[in-house]
Amino acid sequence: MSGIQMKSVKIGKVKALELIKNSDGKVFGVKFLKKDGSLREMCARLKVKKNIKGVGMRFDPKEFGYVTAFDMNASDKRGGKGDYRLININTLKHLSLEGQEYEVK
Known part of the structure; x- marks a missing residue:
């Protein structure tokens, strides 16, 4: 039994960032290269308020091409599930959102 193969749409980094920002809290998948060169795959979402302390970061992630998701x-430090990560838009390779696959160039 074969599944339906959806063709991935090629988009640029600016469009990918726009799609992520406009995801409105919906779950999306990303693949990007980490700083050490390894590939990170994430199932993530924006607008989560879990474990926020109100302290903030020491730098602005947008200045470096990152999105906090x-x-x-x-797994978080308390043994729970889920934690905050930075998505590097500059090395983003793949985005999946609302059933659509995107290849990021």
Whole structure:
């Protein structure tokens, strides 16, 4: 039994960032290269308020091409499920959102 193969749409990094920002809290998948060169795959979403302390970061992630997202499969320091991660838009390779696959160039 074969599944339906959806063709991935090629988009640029600016369009990918726009799609992520406009995801309105919906779950999306990304693949990007980490700083050490390894590939990270995340199932993430924006607008999560879990475990926020109100302190903030020491830098603005946007200045470096990052988006802060909640990685739903990561384990946090307290042994729970989910933690915050930075998505590197500059090395983004793949985005899946609302059933559509995007190849990021």
